[in-house]
Amino acid sequence: MTDSKEAKGQRLGPLDEEELIAGGTRYFIKGLGFRPTYSFKDIAGGPGHGSRVLMLQLLFLVLFTVILVVVLVKGRLCRPCSWDWTLFQRNCYFFSNSKLNWSNSVTACQEMRAQLVVIKSVEEQNFLQLSSKNRGPTWMGLSDLKKEGVWHWLDGSHLWFRFTKYWLPGEPNNDGKEDCAEFRGDGWNDGKCEREKFWICKKPAASCSNI
Incomplete structure (x- = not known):
């Protein structure tokens, strides 16, 4: 092992319980019992994240449309006075x-x-x-x-x-x-x-x- 590698190893010595995973950082510290279960991929969203957002947007649009129609219909059904009054x-x-x-x-x-x-x-x-x-x-x-x-x-x-x-x-x-x-x-x-x-x-x- 070269001197530079030895130095690096010495610097990382206290973190020998940290696990580095390609495509995201997933780590745990055994001494403290702390083990996050997320990665950068989780935060950014998986492959289906975009479709889920689109579905939620469509659902919101449908609900808004239904509420608007109900309000308009009820407003016409209930008039304080008849048309010619x-x-x-x-x-x-x-x-x-x-x-x-x-x-x-x-x-x-x-x-x-x-x-x-x-x-x-x-x-x-x-x-x-x-x-x-x-x-x-x-x-x-x-x-x-x-x-x-x-x-x-x-x-x-x-x-x-x-x-x-x-x-x-x-x-x-x-x-x-x-x-x-x-x-x-x-x-x-x-x-x-x-x-x-x-x-x-x-x-x-x-x-x-x-x-």
Whole structure:
């Protein structure tokens, strides 16, 4: 053995328990009981590593596609309002394209499981007034048919005093027995119930919280 080999052997003397394997380093130290079981090949991945990654990517893509389809389908199945209804503050509104008298307007809304509109807030009033302004006179669910001058909504509630400001100047005047309220221009008017006018139905919006 040459001097250089002897020197090398002396340098490696404490590591004579280390095993060197071509294609990777796999070693163990008997004195310490430490024996890693991996090699550089393990870290880089074996021959099938690329195919496994590809399979995982495909699986993720399929799962994502399925979730996206489910969300879109459920979103279409659960709509707060039907296609021909308008959503506003958790209620759905139907603005008619035909004209009926007040009584038939009430019936038409009931047939759609709704009610000739009963106004509950200033915001709702402003929305309905603006929506009906360019359509022409439009029935609402308010009348004094039971007692002249005492206005009631279809749900039995009295007309609140703060809503009386929406009557047009000089209205209601009961001119020729006008007992049903309508949207007209920028305010309310009392009209003859047998006249045919547009009408608005209202019902609660559907809940999709359980979807």
